[in-house]
Amino acid sequence: MSQSYNRGLIEDFGRWREFSAGMWAWVFHKFTGWVLVGYLFTHIAVLSTAIPASSQDAAVLAANGDIYTETIVALESLLVVRILEVGLLAVAVFHILNGLRLLLVDLGIGLESQDKSFYASLILTGAITVASVPTFLAGAF
């Protein structure tokens, strides 16, 4: 006789108090994934200013007065954009490190150390993010 285990609604965030390290890793991976895919669409939209810029006069392009350069320079002059970029880096680094961890788990490597590798992902994400702050905020003040 077959047995089945009904897990109910798979994503029941109301049970967050019962979450183990693996569940938090999964929630963070999902959250960072949503942020990254949202950013991808925004990123292409902003970079699309290169399309009208490419047909501007050579003199305007040489003087960096085109719409693409001006858009990026204007965005980068805003402190809030610089801070959001640090946030984006943190999100991307966590998604990369936890993604590597997931690829290893899928291959059956390090199954006993899943919790430790999640904590390592978090610590390394924090360290890389903090170390990157001077580069990301350079010239913003």
Next chain:
Amino acid sequence: MAEHYSSFTKGGRLWLWQRITAAFLVVVLAFHFFLLHFVNHADEVTFAMSQARMESLSYYSLMILFLVTATFHGVNGVYNALVNQGLTGTKRQVVKWTLVAASLLLLVQGVRTANAWAGYTTFF
């Protein structure tokens, strides 16, 4: 023996492609961040510098592949998350095709942008 219990289509290849694109994106996303924030700084971006990078066929090809894999991985990830959340039936079909349409728009716009830098003619 336990019954097969999964939200994913049995025998589907999307699961594998999500992992293949993940392995590629781990490397290329890290490279992208490193090149455009640490080697070149974001506040020093100019059209000419972006153009100089994109005129190299190897860089252009890498960025197009980056666009395609990131779009697939991101949009398929969103779809998987919604299916896990309990999306079924007609709603699932509507969401699926909306995401397919959004992906196609993103790919077209991304290629048009890359072509604007590389100097290639875009026919759409």
